[in-house]
Amino acid sequence: MKKASFLIILALILVNGASAQVIDNENLTVTHGPWLQNLDANGVTILWTTNKPAVPGINITGPDGKTRFVRNSHDGIVDGGGMLHKVRVEGLEPASIYKYSVHSVQIMKYQAYKVYYGDTINRRAETFTTPPLRSDKVSFLVVNDVHNNSGKMSSYFRKGNVSGMDFCFFNGDMVDFLQSPDELFSGFLDSAVTSFASKKPFYYVRGNHETRGYKAREIKNYFDYKDGKYYYGFDYGPVHFTVLDCGEDKPDNNKNYFGLADYDSYRAEELEWLKMEVKSDEFRNAKKRIVIIHMPIVKEEKQNNGMKYLSDNFGPLLQASGVNLMISAHTHRNTFYEAGKSGFNYALLVNSNNSFVEVIADEKEIRAVVKDVTGKQLAEYIIK
Numbered sequence: 550m551k552k553a554s555f556l557i558i559l560a561l562i563l564v565n566g567a568s569a570q571v572i573d574n575e576n577l578t579v580t581h582g583p584w585l586q587n588l589d590a591n592g593v594t595i596l597w598t599t600n601k602p603a604v605p606g607i608n609i610t611g612p613d614g615k616t617r618f619v620r621n622s623h624d625g626i627v628d629g630g631g632m633l634h635k636v637r638v639e640g641l642e643p644a645s646i647y648k649y650s651v652h653s654v655q656i657m658k659y660q661a662y663k664v665y666y667g668d669t670i671n672r673r674a675e676t677f678t679t680p681p682l683r684s685d686k687v688s689f690l691v692v693n694d695v696h697n698n699s700g701k702m703s704s705y706f707r708k709g710n711v712s713g714m715d716f717c718f719f720n721g722d723m724v725d726f727l728q729s730p731d732e733l734f735s736g737f738l739d740s741a742v743t744s745f746a747s748k749k750p751f752y753y754v755r756g757n758h759e760t761r762g763y764k765a766r767e768i769k770n771y772f773d774y775k776d777g778k779y780y781y782g783f784d785y786g787p788v789h790f791t792v793l794d795c796g797e798d799k800p801d802n803n804k805n806y807f808g809l810a811d812y813d814s815y816r817a818e819e820l821e822w823l824k825m826e827v828k829s830d831e832f833r834n835a836k837k838r839i840v841i842i843h844m845p846i847v848k849e850e851k852q853n854n855g856m857k858y859l860s861d862n863f864g865p866l867l868q869a870s871g872v873n874l875m876i877s878a879h880t881h882r883n884t885f886y887e888a889g890k891s892g893f894n895y896a897l898l899v900n901s902n903n904s905f906v907e908v909i910a911d912e913k914e915i916r917a918v919v920k921d922v923t924g925k926q927l928a929e930y931i932i933k
C-alpha cells in the first residue's frame with residue numbers, strides 16, 4: 550500500500566472513531582419565556598420553549614399554599630416531544646395570587662416501545678394574579694408598530710406602568726415579517742418576557758406585517774387565541790373588548806403577495822362574525838365598548854384596499870352598535886378623532902410607532918394617555 554493511501558485510510562478511521570464518541574453534554578434549558586396568555590378568573594395558558602424536545606408541565610401553588618402539577622393531554626396522549634410548550638391551567642380562583650414554575654423533562658429517545666428521559670428542570674417561580682369576577686375598572690397598555698425594535702419597546706415598559714396594569718395589547722406590526730420564529734423572540738417577545746409577560750398577560754393583535762413570510766402561518770402556535778381566531782371578543786370589568794384582524798392593506802392580487810393572499814374573503818367571513826358579535830349579550834350589556842384593530846376604520850377620501858373595505862363594511866356596523874372607542878395603529882402618526890370626526894360616531898385613537906398608550910376605563914369614562922419613549926405625556930383623552 551502506498552504511503553498516501555495508508556494515510557487516507559488512517560484519517561478515515563480516526564474521523565469515524567471520533568464521531569462515534571461524540572457525547573451530547575448540553576443541558577436542557579428554557580430558551581424563551583414563560584409568557585402568559587388568556588388569563589381569566591379561572592385559568593391561564595403558559596408558554597415557553599426549550600433547547601431540546603421535552604414533556605412540559607406546570608407546578609402551581611395557590612393562596613392556600615397547596616401545590617399541584619399540571620400537564621395537558623390531547624386525545625389521550627400527554628402533550629410533549631416538541632420544543633415549544635403550551636400548558637393550560639384550569640380550576641383557579643378569581644382575584645387570587647398564584648405562584649408557578651415551568652417544568653420540562655427532556656425526551657432523549659421516543660420510540661413505540663422505548664422512551665428515554667434526560668434532564669428535568671424547574672424554572673424559577675413567577676407569580677400572577679387572576680382577575681376578579683367583577684370589577685368596576687380595567688387598565689391596559691397599548692404598544693404597536695415596534696417593527697422588531699425591541700429596545701424601543703423595552704423603554705416603553707420601563708417608562709410605562711405595565712406592572713400596575715391588568716394586561717397589554719400588542720396592536721400589530723410588532724415584526725416586519727415572519728420568516729423564522731426567532732423574529733418573534735428577538736423582535737419583541739423576549740423583551741416582553743423580561744419586562745412583564747411572565748406575570749401579566751398580553752393580547753397579540755395581528756397587523757398587516759405579521760401576515761408576511763413563511764412562518765406567518767404558525768403564529769397561533771406561539772400564542773393562545775380565543776377560539777383559535779385572530780378576531781374575538783372578551784370582557785374585563787365594565788368594558789367589552791372586540792379585537793379585529795385587519796388583514797393585508799393592498800389588494801389580494803398585488804404582485805408582492807405572489808398569489809398567496811386571500812384577505813377579501815377572510816374579511817367578509819370576519820364581517821359575518823362581527824354581525825353576531827355586536828348582537829351578543831356581552832357586547833350589548835357592557836357599560837363601555839372598545840374595539841382594538843391595527844388598521845384604523847375611518848372615512849377618508851383615498852384609502853388602500855384593506856382600509857376601504859373596513860371603512861365601507863365594518864365602520865357602519867360598529868357605528869350602529871354603540872362603540873365608545875377604537876384604538877388603532879399602522880399610520881405611524883399620533884391622531885385622535887373625536888366621536889363623529891372619524892366619519893363614524895365612535896372616538897378613534899391612532900397610536901404612532903414612537904409612543905404607547907395607557908388606558909384606564911370605568912363605567913363613567915375611558916381615560917387614554919399617550920406617552921413617548923421617554924415617558925413624557927404627549928396627550929390625554931377622556932371619552933365619556
Ligand SMILES: [Fe+2]
Nearest residue numbers: 722756757879
Ligand atoms: Fe401596519
